[in-house]
Amino acid sequence: MTMDASPSIQQLVDQLKLSPHPEGGFYRRIFAAPYLVSTPYGERPSATLIYYLLPRGGFSQWHRLRNDEIWLHLGGDCIHIYTIAPDGALSTQTIGSGLSRDAHAPGMTWLAAEPEPGSAGYTLVSCIVSPGFDFADFELGDADELTPLYPKHFDLILRLSRSGSQGG
Template sequence: MDRPELAVRLDLEPHPEGGWYRQTWASPEVVTLADGRVRPTATLIYFLLPAGESSAWHRVRSDEIWLAHSGSVTVQLGGSGEAPEEAPTAGFVVGPESPQGLVPAGAWQRTVPSDADALVSCLVSPGFDFADFDLA
């Protein structure tokens, strides 16, 4: 897999769902959740999705705010059942005209290809941990 130039400049690594990422911040404050999990109150990543690529269906056990930097990406939502819904909703576009979007905790999500590279940040609260991440 060829690493895009922007992924090299930002020191991004392949993400299991597709695209490229790097955690840029984790809150030093932690919270103990009702089920005993301990997480930072929030985490932040860069996420690069090259033109024509998409991400796999996945879900996170925390709310996720998408923030646009360049390009745009469409996020489809697939409900919160055991598997993504067969007819996903359009979800939202994150880009210059709509620079923020919310994926609620536990919702299945995926990105669909666009014709240009998209760089976004994802803020997750309570903070992201791969133990809270499911691929379909």
């Protein structure tokens, strides 16, 4: 009998003190800059940083932030990060393999992510948001609203949605 050296999802959640995230997966804020900046929506830290963990088979459902987000791969399997710009242009970035360790999601783009199947069974990233993350700047996507706006991406939107009558 062989033992898998990879930590279990529960071990990672416990070790990193993570909580469930509304978009899927688990997270914990690990840094908020002490410097505040004024935005049209209120004061925010100049930047925030979280750990974000997605287990195999999980996904980060469609969402958008008002501010830019940078994803940094920390461990586990590769992850595919999808963005849909306001004009409908789809971008796919895969991080965690070779030198590709980071991805950028501009503010006000729809964003979703899913781990690439692999041996670790999870993907661990850090996400930096600037100006810093606030749930007031966060919107979950609804498949019923997104599919008419971006019909070319119908299948991808449905696959990475949990809400709406069509969401998985």
